[in-house]
Amino acid sequence: MDARITYYLDCVLVLAWSVLLLIVAYGFFDNIVNVSRRSQYKFDSGRTDFRLYCLNVSDVSASTPSGGGAKGGRSTALAGPSSRRSLVTPPADGDDDDLAQARRGSSADSRNGLGLVGLRNIGNTCFMNSVLQCLSNTKVLLDYIRNESYQKDVNNTTSSMKGALIKAFSELIKELWGSDTSGPVNTAALKAQIQRFAPRFMGYAQQDAQEFLRYLLEGLHEEVNRVTSKPKPITTDIDDNLSDAEKANEAWRRYLRAEDSFIVDMFVGQLKSTLKCTHCGHCSVTFDPFWDLSLPLPSGRHTTSVRLAHCLDAFTKEETLDGDEKPKCAKCKERRRCTKSFSIQKFPQVLVIHLKRFSPLERYRGKLNTLVEFPLEGLDLSQFAAEPQSGPSPRYNLYAVSEHSGTPYSGHYTAHCKNPLDNRWHEYNDSRVSSASGRSAVSPEAYVLFYEREGGTTQKSRL
């Protein structure tokens, strides 16, 4: 009899334990399933060697608004907007401290509607996050997206991306600036479109922020290009009898025949290059559009700091082309030693300056950590102008910096941006946004600088 009761009691106990275990296991398992479901979504293409990042189950539970434990974790994962508080915070690029990173989670802040929202790192995408925050704080572009005026420029039959790229971009921007956005925003949808446009951005390898910026701007430009059927390019040389200014106009007109958009109006300038024959003194000039200026940094071992003006000097100063590089002089009709120099013919509304910290040859070998001292306000480029400027002098104010820290092998990108609404500076580090000072943007990490021209945004690029 006694033994029987004990037996029944044991059975009940075992049953109770099993149920308890099942509940716990269910909750736990559920989160894992959710994570891998989400991960599959995020890591849908490219590499297969991704790691599944550790998650802290209590983090998951804590992130449910109702505090409903593990089960609540599931509903957040599948729910709409509230699921933005990340279940898994992916790795900091090149940072082995993944668990710590995941634990810190997102610092969702309540400053909604001001664009002060982080971007989720979906696997080495800090280069993209950094650039996107810089663009998000580019006032003219922000307005163009938010006031929907880009819509009428999209020709969804002629653009190679059929409008899908700018649509994804605008959705991201609107989410960043939305008044009901609370957590870091996911970039997966935009990334999917970008890699369709430029397959090199497939996968989850670290990429160069400046290259990414170029591709993205070019892609956005294509979407809103006013030229819907490309005319045959004009291959004849520009009449050499024209004045330099007339040549510049003609070159720009030819460019706009094929590439003409709001993006071009804002970001593209024109560079003049002058080739001077050392034998006969003949100068030949060419004019090319530029999306950014790539400035060399002095590479001397002992140079620790340099002024931006010196980099611009180095960029525009005459260099001699000799030996194998000797070009053919148009007048002598022979290959001659020549000097070559650059100057700025047309100043863009938004000036992007790329500091060449990674030399093309040493790309994977070294990085220059020189501190470039650049002004936050009143960068005057008059002395680099190809011709005396008729209007106001080309003065620029800084509003964003894309930064690279660490080595070329294991680096991390962040950004400093000045909010176009309240003019305050913030630091953007993937999902984290924190206030900062403008001065702190001037650091050896500064990599791509965004300047806006003083004096309004109404200038049209048409000459």
Ligand SMILES: *[C@@H]1O[C@H](CO)[C@@H](O)[C@H](O)[C@H]1NC(C)=O
């Ligand atoms: C999980 O998160 C909780 C609350 O954030 C923290 O107290 C705990 O130490 C974390 N556990 C691990 C293993 O990271």
Ligand SMILES: *[C@@H]1O[C@H](CO)[C@@H](O)[C@H](O)[C@H]1NC(C)=O
């Ligand atoms: C939208 O913003 C752009 C960029 O600032 C501006 O050029 C355009 O006039 C605006 N359109 C409307 C309808 O407000």
Ligand SMILES: *[C@@H]1O[C@H](CO)[C@@H](O)[C@H](O)[C@H]1NC(C)=O
């Ligand atoms: C293309 O644009 C037209 C009107 O502008 C719109 O009705 C149509 O749905 C768009 N197509 C796609 C595939 O977006």
Ligand SMILES: *[C@@H]1O[C@H](CO)[C@@H](O)[C@H](O)[C@H]1NC(C)=O
């Ligand atoms: C798109 O471009 C095509 C080809 O030039 C043109 O026929 C069509 O009208 C354009 N559509 C829109 C909505 O601008």
Ligand SMILES: *[C@@H]1O[C@H](CO)[C@@H](O)[C@H](O)[C@H]1NC(C)=O
């Ligand atoms: C340039 O001017 C010279 C002399 O005035 C003339 O002979 C030549 O035909 C002109 N070239 C062109 C392309 O108009």
Ligand SMILES: *[C@@H]1O[C@H](CO)[C@@H](O)[C@H](O)[C@H]1NC(C)=O
């Ligand atoms: C960005 O955040 C990571 C993770 O918290 C941190 O290790 C890193 O130092 C931060 N980088 C900068 C430049 O603030």
